Amino acid sequence: MDEVKCPAGPSVALMIESPPLPVNRAVAVHYKGMRGRPRPDWGKLDSQGLNTTCQEEKAMAVRALLHYALEVPDLSVGEKFYRNFGLVDAPSRDDTVRLRPAPLKRETVLLYPGPRKRLHHLAFGAPGDELDAVKASLRKAGVRELDPPRGAPEGGIWIRDPDGNAVNIRSEGRELPPADPPLTLNSPGRIARVAARGCPEGREARPRRLGHVLLFTPDPDRQIDFYTRALGMRLSDRSRSIVAFLRCTTDHHNLAFLASKGPGFHHGSFEVGSIDEIALGAQRMLDAGCEPGWGVGRHVIGSNFFYYTRDPWGSFAEYFHDLDYIPEHCAWEARDFPEQDAIYRWGPPLPDYFGHNTELD
Ligand SMILES: [Fe+2]
Numbered sequence: 001m002d003e004v005k006c007p008a009g010p011s012v013a014l015m016i017e018s019p020p021l022p023v024n025r026a027v028a029v030h031y032k033g034m035r036g037r038p039r040p041d042w043g044k045l046d047s048q049g050l051n052t053t054c055q056e057e058k059a060m061a062v063r064a065l066l067h068y069a070l071e072v073p074d075l076s077v078g079e080k081f082y083r084n085f086g087l088v089d090a091p092s093r094d095d096t097v098r099l100r101p102a103p104l105k106r107e108t109v110l111l112y113p114g115p116r117k118r119l120h121h122l123a124f125g126a127p128g129d130e131l132d133a134v135k136a137s138l139r140k141a142g143v144r145e146l147d148p149p150r151g152a153p154e155g156g157i158w159i160r161d162p163d164g165n166a167v168n169i170r171s172e173g174r175e176l177p178p179a180d181p182p183l184t185l186n187s188p189g190r191i192a193r194v195a196a197r198g199c200p201e202g203r204e205a206r207p208r209r210l211g212h213v214l215l216f217t218p219d220p221d222r223q224i225d226f227y228t229r230a231l232g233m234r235l236s237d238r239s240r241s242i243v244a245f246l247r248c249t250t251d252h253h254n255l256a257f258l259a260s261k262g263p264g265f266h267h268g269s270f271e272v273g274s275i276d277e278i279a280l281g282a283q284r285m286l287d288a289g290c291e292p293g294w295g296v297g298r299h300v301i302g303s304n305f306f307y308y309t310r311d312p313w314g315s316f317a318e319y320f321h322d323l324d325y326i327p328e329h330c331a332w333e334a335r336d337f338p339e340q341d342a343i344y345r346w347g348p349p350l351p352d353y354f355g356h357n358t359e360l361d
Contacts, residue, residue: 061134061232064125064174065254067107068213068268069152071114077312078111084288085309085317086207086270086281096151101207101270103177108210109268112151117313118359119265121152121166122213122255124231124248127173131156134169134231141230162222163263165215169231174249177208180273200274205281205319207270212253214267216260216357220244223257235334236326237301239342245301252302252324264359267308267316271323275305278319285309294354297347301337306347314358 072078079097083089090098090107097111112120126134138145138159146158149166156170184193217223224244227233236252238244245253258266272278279296286292293316295307304323308316326332343350 061130061137062124062126062169062248063130064127064172064249065210065212066123066125066170066172067110067210068122068265069110069112069120070117070265071112071120072117072313073113073115074312075111075113081290081312082109082111082317084285084290086205086272094151101177101209103206103208104175106175108270110153116359117265117311117315119165119215119263121149121158121168123153123156123168123170125172125174126169127171131169131171137232138230141226143230162219162226163215163217165263167231175209180208183274200276200280202277203280204284205272205277207272207319209271211251211269211271211320211323212256213265213269214256214258216262216264216266216359217257218260218262220257220259227255236324236332237335237337239301239337239339242339243301243342247326250325250327252304252326258355260355260357260360262357262360264357265315266357267318269306269318269320272319272321275321278305278307278321281319282307282309292351294351295347297344300342300345306344308354310353314353314356316354 070078075095075097079089079099082099086101087099087109088102090100092098095113098107099109099111100107110120114120135145135157138157143159146160146166148154148158148168152158152166152168153170156168156172159167159169161167182192184196184198186193186198215223220238220241220243224235224238224246227246228235231248233246233248233255236245236247241259243256243258245256248254272281275296282293282296291310293307293309296305297307298305302323304320306318306320308318311317
């Protein structure tokens with residue numbers, strides 16, 4: 001494990017991907033609340049109701065985004081799309097299609113048969129004591145546990161969020177791929193690659209892990225309130241009432257919400273090893289007959305390079321690289337970005353179809 005220093009917070013050494021602390025251990029963290037929302041029990045808002053203040057607070061409860069599951073009208077079409085994208089088949093005991101990034105053992109995308117594409121469920125991990133903390137938090141928030149949807153994976157607890165999305169919280173930790181060797185990039189005054197050619201050998205993207213999911217919602221503030229208060233996630237950044245980014249790991253975001261007239265699945269996002277891989281993956285998907293997506297570009301919020309490839313149902317799968325990393329005990333001041341400077345610093349113009357919720361058609 002590498003040791004890193006937290007640049008913006010107290011001078012403490014942090015271990016990357018250190019095991020979770022007991023949930024009831026008070027830690028000094030930052031919390032950002034929501035404008036105009038009831039004040040959560042463990043938050044302290046600044047004068048604008050937006051900023052964070054260092055204080056004693058409970059640690060996060062859910063600790064991982066494990067997988068997302070979609071209903072789709074043709075399983076073979078869905079399986080082919082995600083295999084072209086770079087995922088591989090995971091073992092399946094039934095007619096559910098299960099896919100995973102090659103370096104991982106666990107499935108990260110599940111496809112169920114259904115009349116049209118829609119989110120079937122999200123699964124988060126809350127290992128060990130964290131699951132008990134989640135149950136207590138849900139009770140406190142008045143959220144009822146439900147029976148699992150038909151055919152869904154066994155284990156853990158099931159709830160619905162305020163939009164009606166089914167959510168499974170499982171007593172499982174995060175599975176991470178082996179670390180890549182360091183990138184050797186030559187930059188002005190800093191040479192990392194000497195007498196060696198830099199053009200990549202590979203010609204495809206190899207997704208390493210699922211990073212985040214973005215959902216449409218008719219009420220981003222209501223979703224922020226639920227996922228921070230009931231599940232202990234943290235708000236990393238937002239742009240007005242348009243888009244909001246939450247985390248339950250050291251990733252800048254693991255769950256995001258985009259305002260729409262109704263709920264819907266927008267995209268799942270997978271980490272790759274370089275911006276080369278993003279561009280190679282984008283080309284491969286175009287060659288495979290996918291409609292043009294959006295990118296390559298660089299986001300403002302989250303800072304990652306991106307390419308969104310359009311899936312067969314009008315939503316997206318994203319390749320990302322170089323996302324902002326936020327250690328758990330590091331000060332992070334969530335910002336509310338103006339909408340004209342929130343989404344991307346460079347890249348092709350944002351296409352109209354990017355924000356289109358096809359589930360409402
Ligand atoms: Fe994304």
